[in-house]
Amino acid sequence: AQSVAQPEDQVNVAEGNPLTVKCTYSVSGNPYLFWYVQYPNRGLQFLLKYITGDNLVKGSYGFEAEFNKSQTSFHLKKPSALVSDSALYFCAVRTDSGGYQKVTFGTGTKLQVIP
Protein backbone atom coordinates (compact mmCIF):
# COMPACT_ATOMS: atom_id res chain seq x y z
CA ALA A 1 0.00 0.00 0.00
CA GLN A 2 1.16 3.50 -0.72
CA SER A 3 0.93 6.42 1.69
CA VAL A 4 1.88 10.05 2.05
CA ALA A 5 2.54 11.99 5.24
CA GLN A 6 2.50 15.73 5.68
CA PRO A 7 3.65 16.11 9.28
CA GLU A 8 2.66 19.78 9.67
CA ASP A 9 -0.96 20.86 9.64
CA GLN A 10 0.12 24.48 9.34
CA VAL A 11 3.30 26.35 8.45
CA ASN A 12 3.72 30.04 9.19
CA VAL A 13 6.41 32.06 7.47
CA ALA A 14 7.15 35.76 7.14
CA GLU A 15 6.87 37.34 3.73
CA GLY A 16 10.24 37.33 1.98
CA ASN A 17 11.58 34.41 3.99
CA PRO A 18 12.21 30.97 2.48
CA LEU A 19 9.48 28.39 2.99
CA THR A 20 9.46 24.62 3.22
CA VAL A 21 6.44 22.33 3.30
CA LYS A 22 7.35 18.78 4.20
CA CYS A 23 6.23 15.53 2.62
CA THR A 24 7.35 11.93 3.11
CA TYR A 25 6.04 8.92 1.26
CA SER A 26 5.91 5.15 1.37
CA VAL A 27 5.50 3.17 -1.81
CA SER A 28 6.58 -0.07 -3.42
CA GLY A 29 8.57 0.55 -6.53
CA ASN A 30 9.42 3.88 -8.08
CA PRO A 31 7.30 6.80 -6.91
CA TYR A 32 5.70 9.46 -9.01
CA LEU A 33 5.37 12.48 -6.73
CA PHE A 34 3.24 15.59 -7.02
CA TRP A 35 2.46 18.84 -5.28
CA TYR A 36 -0.88 20.57 -5.62
CA VAL A 37 -2.16 23.87 -4.23
CA GLN A 38 -5.72 24.72 -3.24
CA TYR A 39 -6.95 28.26 -2.80
CA PRO A 40 -10.16 28.88 -0.81
CA ASN A 41 -13.29 27.55 -2.48
CA ARG A 42 -11.35 26.25 -5.47
CA GLY A 43 -10.25 22.91 -6.80
CA LEU A 44 -6.68 21.71 -6.55
CA GLN A 45 -4.14 23.04 -9.01
CA PHE A 46 -1.06 21.13 -10.14
CA LEU A 47 2.26 22.73 -9.08
CA LEU A 48 4.99 20.29 -9.98
CA LYS A 49 5.90 16.63 -10.28
CA TYR A 50 8.81 14.24 -10.05
CA ILE A 51 8.78 11.26 -12.36
CA THR A 52 12.43 10.58 -13.03
CA GLY A 53 15.68 12.43 -13.66
CA ASP A 54 16.97 15.47 -11.80
CA ASN A 55 16.12 15.34 -8.10
CA LEU A 56 15.36 19.07 -8.02
CA VAL A 57 12.11 19.83 -9.77
CA LYS A 58 10.93 23.34 -10.63
CA GLY A 59 7.30 24.20 -10.97
CA SER A 60 4.76 26.98 -11.15
CA TYR A 61 4.89 30.29 -9.22
CA GLY A 62 8.58 29.88 -8.29
CA PHE A 63 8.09 26.68 -6.30
CA GLU A 64 10.52 23.79 -6.39
CA ALA A 65 10.78 20.42 -4.69
CA GLU A 66 13.62 18.07 -3.96
CA PHE A 67 13.25 14.32 -4.31
CA ASN A 68 15.31 12.46 -1.72
CA LYS A 69 15.13 8.72 -2.24
CA SER A 70 17.10 7.74 0.86
CA GLN A 71 14.86 9.81 3.13
CA THR A 72 11.72 9.07 1.07
CA SER A 73 10.93 12.77 1.07
CA PHE A 74 9.68 15.31 -1.41
CA HIS A 75 9.68 18.68 0.35
CA LEU A 76 8.22 21.75 -1.34
CA LYS A 77 10.33 24.90 -1.21
CA LYS A 78 10.35 28.51 -2.30
CA PRO A 79 13.25 30.95 -1.76
CA SER A 80 11.07 33.96 -0.93
CA ALA A 81 7.47 33.63 0.26
CA LEU A 82 4.68 35.91 -0.93
CA VAL A 83 1.44 36.68 0.91
CA SER A 84 -0.35 35.31 -2.16
CA ASP A 85 1.28 31.91 -1.53
CA SER A 86 -1.02 31.44 1.46
CA ALA A 87 -3.09 28.36 0.62
CA LEU A 88 -3.51 24.67 1.33
CA TYR A 89 -0.80 22.44 -0.14
CA PHE A 90 -1.15 18.74 -0.88
CA CYS A 91 1.54 16.20 -1.60
CA ALA A 92 0.54 13.11 -3.59
CA VAL A 93 2.12 9.87 -4.72
CA ARG A 94 1.26 7.56 -7.57
CA THR A 95 2.25 4.08 -8.54
CA ASP A 96 0.88 1.70 -11.07
CA SER A 97 -1.74 -0.57 -9.65
CA GLY A 98 -2.84 -3.16 -12.16
CA GLY A 99 -2.00 -0.63 -14.84
CA TYR A 100 -4.44 1.98 -13.52
CA GLN A 101 -3.52 5.37 -12.19
CA LYS A 102 -4.30 5.60 -8.48
CA VAL A 103 -3.01 8.57 -6.56
CA THR A 104 -2.83 8.90 -2.79
CA PHE A 105 -2.98 12.39 -1.29
CA GLY A 106 -1.62 13.64 1.99
CA THR A 107 -3.87 15.43 4.47
CA GLY A 108 -2.65 18.85 3.43
CA THR A 109 -0.59 21.63 4.99
CA LYS A 110 -1.96 25.11 5.40
CA LEU A 111 0.66 27.71 4.53
CA GLN A 112 0.22 31.11 6.10
CA VAL A 113 2.53 33.87 4.86
CA ILE A 114 2.58 36.76 7.28
CA PRO A 115 3.07 40.27 5.87
Place this chain on the structure above:
Amino acid sequence: DAGITQSPRHKVTETGTPVTLRCHQTENHRYMYWYRQDPGHGLRLIHYSYGVKDTDKGEVSDGYSVSRSKTEDFLLTLESATSSQTSVYFCASSDRTTYEQYFGPGTRLTVT
Protein backbone atom coordinates in the same frame (compact mmCIF):
# COMPACT_ATOMS: atom_id res chain seq x y z
CA ASP B 1 -10.16 24.58 -13.45
CA ALA B 2 -10.17 25.00 -17.18
CA GLY B 3 -11.64 22.07 -19.08
CA ILE B 4 -13.44 20.34 -16.23
CA THR B 5 -16.75 21.38 -14.72
CA GLN B 6 -18.99 20.03 -11.99
CA SER B 7 -22.69 20.41 -11.40
CA PRO B 8 -24.33 21.36 -9.21
CA ARG B 9 -21.85 23.51 -7.30
CA HIS B 10 -23.93 23.48 -4.15
CA LYS B 11 -26.67 21.15 -3.01
CA VAL B 12 -28.66 20.62 0.14
CA THR B 13 -30.61 17.40 0.39
CA GLU B 14 -32.41 15.34 2.99
CA THR B 15 -31.29 12.04 4.45
CA GLY B 16 -32.48 9.10 2.40
CA THR B 17 -32.83 10.90 -0.92
CA PRO B 18 -30.79 9.95 -4.00
CA VAL B 19 -28.27 12.48 -5.30
CA THR B 20 -26.31 12.57 -8.54
CA LEU B 21 -23.28 14.76 -9.10
CA ARG B 22 -22.01 15.35 -12.61
CA CYS B 23 -18.50 15.87 -13.89
CA HIS B 24 -17.76 16.97 -17.43
CA GLN B 25 -14.31 17.29 -19.02
CA THR B 26 -13.31 18.56 -22.44
CA GLU B 27 -9.70 17.34 -22.35
CA ASN B 28 -10.41 13.89 -23.79
CA HIS B 29 -8.68 12.39 -20.76
CA ARG B 30 -8.94 8.66 -20.30
CA TYR B 31 -8.89 8.64 -16.49
CA MET B 32 -11.43 10.30 -14.22
CA TYR B 33 -11.78 10.36 -10.46
CA TRP B 34 -14.18 11.29 -7.71
CA TYR B 35 -12.78 12.45 -4.37
CA ARG B 36 -14.28 13.77 -1.19
CA GLN B 37 -12.51 16.35 0.94
CA ASP B 38 -13.06 16.48 4.67
CA PRO B 39 -11.10 18.32 7.38
CA GLY B 40 -8.29 16.19 8.74
CA HIS B 41 -8.59 13.63 5.95
CA GLY B 42 -7.34 15.47 2.91
CA LEU B 43 -8.66 14.01 -0.32
CA ARG B 44 -9.97 10.47 -0.35
CA LEU B 45 -10.69 8.56 -3.51
CA ILE B 46 -14.28 7.36 -3.88
CA HIS B 47 -14.27 5.80 -7.36
CA TYR B 48 -12.26 6.13 -10.50
CA SER B 49 -12.63 5.32 -14.16
CA TYR B 50 -10.01 4.13 -16.60
CA GLY B 51 -12.21 4.31 -19.68
CA VAL B 52 -15.79 4.36 -20.88
CA LYS B 53 -17.81 1.87 -18.82
CA ASP B 54 -14.65 0.91 -16.90
CA THR B 55 -14.74 1.89 -13.24
CA ASP B 56 -13.35 0.69 -9.95
CA LYS B 57 -13.66 1.40 -6.26
CA GLY B 58 -11.49 3.72 -4.25
CA GLU B 59 -10.85 3.75 -0.52
CA VAL B 60 -14.24 5.17 0.56
CA SER B 61 -16.68 3.72 -1.98
CA ASP B 62 -19.42 2.46 0.36
CA GLY B 63 -22.72 4.22 -0.34
CA TYR B 64 -21.55 5.57 -3.70
CA SER B 65 -21.85 4.37 -7.28
CA VAL B 66 -20.52 5.79 -10.54
CA SER B 67 -21.16 5.57 -14.23
CA ARG B 68 -19.26 6.63 -17.31
CA SER B 69 -21.12 6.28 -20.59
CA LYS B 70 -19.01 8.82 -22.49
CA THR B 71 -15.37 9.86 -22.24
CA GLU B 72 -16.31 13.34 -21.12
CA ASP B 73 -18.87 12.53 -18.41
CA PHE B 74 -18.45 10.83 -15.05
CA LEU B 75 -21.44 10.65 -12.70
CA LEU B 76 -21.36 10.04 -8.95
CA THR B 77 -24.56 8.80 -7.31
CA LEU B 78 -25.41 8.62 -3.66
CA GLU B 79 -28.20 6.07 -3.66
CA SER B 80 -29.57 7.11 -0.27
CA ALA B 81 -27.78 10.10 1.17
CA THR B 82 -26.65 10.09 4.81
CA SER B 83 -25.33 12.89 7.00
CA SER B 84 -21.86 11.32 6.90
CA GLN B 85 -21.78 12.08 3.19
CA THR B 86 -21.87 15.80 3.84
CA SER B 87 -18.63 16.90 2.21
CA VAL B 88 -17.01 18.71 -0.66
CA TYR B 89 -16.74 16.50 -3.72
CA PHE B 90 -14.09 16.97 -6.37
CA CYS B 91 -13.85 15.44 -9.78
CA ALA B 92 -10.52 15.15 -11.57
CA SER B 93 -9.17 13.84 -14.85
CA SER B 94 -5.79 12.84 -16.21
CA ASP B 95 -4.19 11.17 -19.16
CA ARG B 96 -1.54 8.52 -19.21
CA THR B 97 1.26 10.61 -20.60
CA THR B 98 1.46 13.52 -18.16
CA TYR B 99 0.12 11.86 -14.99
CA GLU B 100 -0.95 15.03 -13.19
CA GLN B 101 -4.63 15.44 -12.42
CA TYR B 102 -6.83 18.37 -13.33
CA PHE B 103 -9.53 19.20 -10.85
CA GLY B 104 -12.98 20.64 -11.13
CA PRO B 105 -14.19 23.45 -8.86
CA GLY B 106 -15.95 21.13 -6.43
CA THR B 107 -19.51 20.48 -5.23
CA ARG B 108 -20.45 21.29 -1.68
CA LEU B 109 -23.07 18.76 -0.57
CA THR B 110 -24.99 19.07 2.66
CA VAL B 111 -27.19 16.23 3.84
CA THR B 112 -29.65 17.27 6.53
